[in-house]
C-alpha cells in the first residue's frame with residue numbers, strides 16, 4: 750500500500766487544563782474515505798481541529814504526505830490543500846453564496862466546470878447564488894459549507910459531521926455529493942455519528958474513545974459486527 754496521505758502519531762492536545770487527546774494514532778489512506786467514529790465528547794472534532802492547527806498538539810506528530818505539520822502556521826495549513834468543513838460550517842453570513850465560494854478558492858476565480866459540477870450536486874447553490882448566505886436554510890448552509898471545501902481540488906478533505914441535524918432528503922443529497930467526490934479519488938477523513946451514512950461512504954473506520962483511537966479497520970468489518978459496534982460506540986447500525 751502507498752504511504753498514507755495523513756498520519757497522526759501519538760497526538761496529544763490539551764484544551765485549557767483538560768487533557769482531551771491522549772495520544773491519537775491514525776493513518777488516512779490516499780484515495781479512500783476514513784470515518785472517524787465514537788461516542789459524543791471522545792475527541793473527534795478536537796482531532797480535526799488539531800490537524801488544522803486550530804488547537805496546538807502538545808506532543809506527537811502530524812504528517813501530511815510525509816511532511817511534518819508542526820512548523821506550518823495555522824494560516825498556511827489550508828494553503829497546503831486541505832479542505833476543511835468545520836462543525837459550525839464556517840460560512841460568511843453577510844456575503845452571497847457566490848462570494849463565499851470565491852473566498853474558498855486559493856487561486857482566484859472559481860473554475861466554471863467545477864462550479865457547474867457543484868450546482869449539479871447541490872442545486873440550491875445555483876438558485877441562491879446571488880443571495881446572502883445568512884438567508885439560507887440550515888441544510889442549504891451545510892451544502893454551501895461542503896461546496897466551499899470542494900471549491901477546488903484538495904489533497905485532503907476533513908469533514909465534521911456533514912449530516913448533523915439534517916432532514917433525510919438533504920442527507921441523501923449530501924451522501925450523493927460525497928459519493929461523487931469519493932468517485933474522483935478524493936482522500937477524506939470524516940466525522941460522522943450516523944452509522945448508515947458512515948456505512949454508505951466509508952472504506953475505513955477509526956473509532957475513538959476517551960481521546961484515543963481504540964479500533965481501526967475496514968468499515969465493512971465494523972458494519973458487519975453489531976457486537977463490535979455496541980462495544981466500541983454503545984450502539985449498532987440496526988439500533989440507529
Ligand SMILES: Nc1ncnc2c1ncn2[C@@H]1O[C@H](COP(=O)(O)OP(=O)(O)OP(=O)(O)O)[C@@H](O)[C@H]1O
Pocket residue numbers: 764765767769787788789790791792793794795796
Ligand atoms: N473549547 C473547549 N473548551 C473546553 N473543553 C472543550 C472545548 N472543546 C471541546 N471540549 C471538550 O473536549 C472533549 C472532546 O470534544 P470533541 O468536540 O472533540 O468531541 P467529539 O468526539 O467531536 O464529540 P461530539 O460528537 O459531541 O462533537 C469534550 O469533553 C468537550 O467537552
